[in-house]
Amino acid sequence: MQFYNLGLIIGLSVASGPCILLLVLGALLISRHLKQRKARALREKFFSQNRGQLLKQLVSHRADxxxxxxxxxxxxxxxxxxxxxxxxxxxxxxxxxxxxxxxxxxxxxxxxxxxxxxxxxxxxxxxxxxxxxxxxxxxxxxxxxxxxxxxxxxxxxFISNGTLSDHLHTEEPRSLAWKDRLRITNEIAKALAYLHSAVSVPVIHRDIKPSNILLDEALTAKVSDFGASRYIPIDQTGTATAVQGTIGYLDPMYYYTGRLTENSDVYSFGVLLVELLTRRKPSLYRSSEGDGLVMQFLTLLAHDNLSEILDPQVVEEGGGQVKEVATIAASCIKLRGEERPTMRQVEMTLEALQTPNESVSELIEETNETMNYPRTNKRAKQGESSRCYSLEEEVLLSATYPR
CATH class of the missing domain: 3.30.200.20 (Phosphorylase Kinase; domain 1)
Known part of the structure; x- marks a missing residue:
């Protein structure tokens, strides 16, 4: 009897083994199928949600x-x-x-x-x-x-050569050659002029700074990071938005009024020019008097003493072009947006600086007058005031903006 029971147990065990194995495998397959189905449903949910948002953004442009x-x-x-x-x-x-x-x-x-x-x-x-x-x-x-x-x-x-900031703020005493800096600024100006005036609906970038400028192997500039960008309909002179941007590059008038225009990008571009000329970061720099980079740059420019803050490599390689670029920067960072040039005007002037012909000086002078650039001659230094801005405007420019 005992042998019979033992044989029955063994027989049942042998017979049920494959069944248990099949059940386990079946459970695993069902579980895997349910997980895949759940993941697919989740992906379809996200796709529907995100595609809906994207189509809403594109509805007035190109839904295809x-x-x-x-x-x-x-x-x-x-x-x-x-x-x-x-x-x-x-x-x-x-x-x-x-x-x-x-x-x-x-x-x-x-x-x-x-x-x-x-x-x-x-x-x-x-x-x-x-x-x-x-x-x-x-x-x-x-x-x-x-x-x-x-x-x-x-x-x-994929842009393989890092950002403009990476190349500019290195530990090495020398950085980008002057001719490369001048060309890169012109390429950025071309991109911004295109965004402001050549697309069907103008685009304001809102966060122009060296870390958002990518460089390829040939050091060609590529403007990136459009997450904060906004469309500005052609029939509008600006739009009210929540303020976005980076401290140091942020247009003071946009910060205080919340009104976004193309001039806000112009201001940020002007700060970028100052950074290229000085290799100083606007968010970190403070003069011995407590002025920020923009204010110190303008003060030294007005006193024709800019060499105190310029990158020595720029002084060595840039020659007379440095003064012209500094003047462009000063015009771009004027406090009042309506007094700043357009990016198209800036692009034309920077293009003229790189054109090797006899009429360059005349073209630059003509464009400067169109943009109403500030002059940096002795008359500017010896006028009623040596300051570029009023005390109230200086406070706005040199303030550390709370975020």
Missing amino acids: IAERMLISLEELEKATNNFDQARRVGGGGHGTVYKGILSDLHVVAIKKSNIVVKREIDEFINEVAILSQINHRNIVKLHGCCLEIQVPLLAYE
């Missing part, structure tokens, strides 16, 4: 763009080896940038946000809406976006 710019999550995972840390090429507190190769063999930089907040999503969608309609050699190209994740992923052309 939303379709041709789409890249699947699977494609981007394959391009980055599932976002392998070895493919990480940059990033900070707000996001990470990965290098990847798409199936069409385009090398791209894939921007992935670390923060899941509505503002981040809005900025990503805004960037897609703007960059998908722009085609300029000095503006970073957007290859597409992935909307199947909570915060969309953006795939740009």
